[in-house]
Amino acid sequence: MSSVGECFDIGASIKRALLEFENRQNNFASAYNISLEQLDYLRPSEVSNKFNVFCSEKNVAGSGALMRLAPVPLFFYRYPKYAVHFSGYNSKLTHDDQRAYDACRYYGALIVAALSGKSKKELLDDNFYSKHIDWFNHEPLHPDIMTVAQGSYKKKNGYKDGIRGTGYVVHVLEAALWAFYYDEYSFKKGVLAAINLGDNTDTTAAIYGQLAGAYYGYGRLPQKWLKYLYGHSFIKCLSKWIAYEAKRWNPNSVLPLTVTASGNQQQQSNITMDVSTKQHQDSNTNTSVSQPYSPQIAQAHSTKNHKSKSKLVLQTKGGEEQSESRKHTLNIMQPNGTPKALTPQ
Structure with a gap:
């Protein structure tokens, strides 16, 4: 998209x-x-x-996984441990690197906290990780990500102080948090600040927008920007679908999930993945997530036993x-x- x-x-x-x-x-x-x-x-x-x-290949520490993260914590935010775990899982699909993995876990936790009503001060607390360590299953963050989490982005002069919106996941995480920290409670100002850092501008702004959007909410997004957003209605529809399915999901009936960490080490997580819960068995429709939305598909899915x-x-x-x-x-x-x-x- x-x-x-x-x-x-x-x-x-x-x-x-x-x-x-x-x-x-x-x-x-x-x-x-x-x-x-x-x-x-x-x-x-x-x-x-x-x-x-x-x-993924090994040691891929780009920003691609982080910039697509938001739907994961949005879906699982009622269960913070699952949200953080699957935020990291999201990274492993395309970016098998501990820094990318932990950047997604940390940022996923911030989005969960924002959706849960935490204040900006609480979100940007240098001790956020230690205060929510149970969300992380007591697994440590990579030292480079921990440095960011402990406030390395709080540099007033931004670019002059070394804040860079490059494609490297540590840099772009720091840049997005810098924009959020200094946005003066304005989504528009934050996006423009992220873009004005230069380098990988669309990525920095997209990552900023995930956390800022979760914190400020849809009602505080610039209406002029929404007017020109391609697929606006489709995105709203998809968002409602995510919210609906998320409300139905629960971790009561699950199978074990093993995530392969960098260095070819197997880490068996205490978090498990829901693959076939009763809620899915109760569904009357069969839906393919890769199918584009269309009135024909909607009509077919609304008819029980259509095929x-x-x-x-x-x-x-x-x-x-x-x-x-x-x-x-x-x-x-x-x-x-x-x-x-x-x-x-």
């Missing part, structure tokens, strides 16, 4: 990760003899052990038979309503 309706730039790290993800999708579809369209309807519980979503369902079965590699109790059965929508077995070829 773009504020002007056209992609005018993409970071090299993001591009490489997306190409790797696309390659893995193609390989998976080929292995199970299914179409790429059908992949959209596979539940996480069906593919979590068969498809690695972490597509016939078919069952797909994931079998073990080599095609050996499984007992009924070990089969992974999946209900998906197929365009022609015909059943198809997911069998490695």
Whole structure:
């Protein structure tokens, strides 16, 4: 998505990760003899052990993960530990670096605190991390991120004092917080301050806007800017959908989640991921998050049992038979309503 309706730039790290993800999708579809369209309807519980979503190279400390962060803490803010955990998980998808990981965790925690009604003084407290250490599952922040969290951005002269909005995640985190600290409670002033730092201007402003937007709220955004925002109605609709699904989500029925940290070390988290809760079982619709919104899709999803369902079965590699109790059965929508077995070829 773009504020002007056209992609005018993409970071090299993001591009490489997306190409790797696309390659893995193609390989998976080929292995199970299914179409790429059908992949959209596979539940996480069906593919979590068969498809690695972490597509980043090692030591990628760019800002791409941080600038797309907001929907994660917005969704999980009622459960701060989950919000912080999945903020870091968001980073691992494309930026496998401890600094990028912890920048997302820290900023995710700030957004959660803003949504929870914390004051600006509380958000920018040099001891914010230690006061909310349980949100971080008592996991330390990278020293470079901790330096920022403890107030390195509080330099009045900004650029003259070394504040830089570069593509490096530590620099841009510091720059966005500097803009928030000195915005005089004005979203517009904060955005302009972030942009006027130069360098990677759109990224710095986008990261500032996530926290500032959570703190100030929609009503205090410049109306003139909203008027010219591409896809304004769609963004509002999507925001309501996130809020609706977030309210229904709960962590009571979950499966363990393992996050791979830098250095090829496995870190088993105490936080777990909801992959198939009762709330999803109660839903009457099957929704693909990769589908664009359209009246036709909305109409189809509003009609119960609009299309016939078919069952797909994931079998073990080599095609050996499984007992009924070990089969992974999946209900998906197929365009022609015909059943198809997911069998490695």
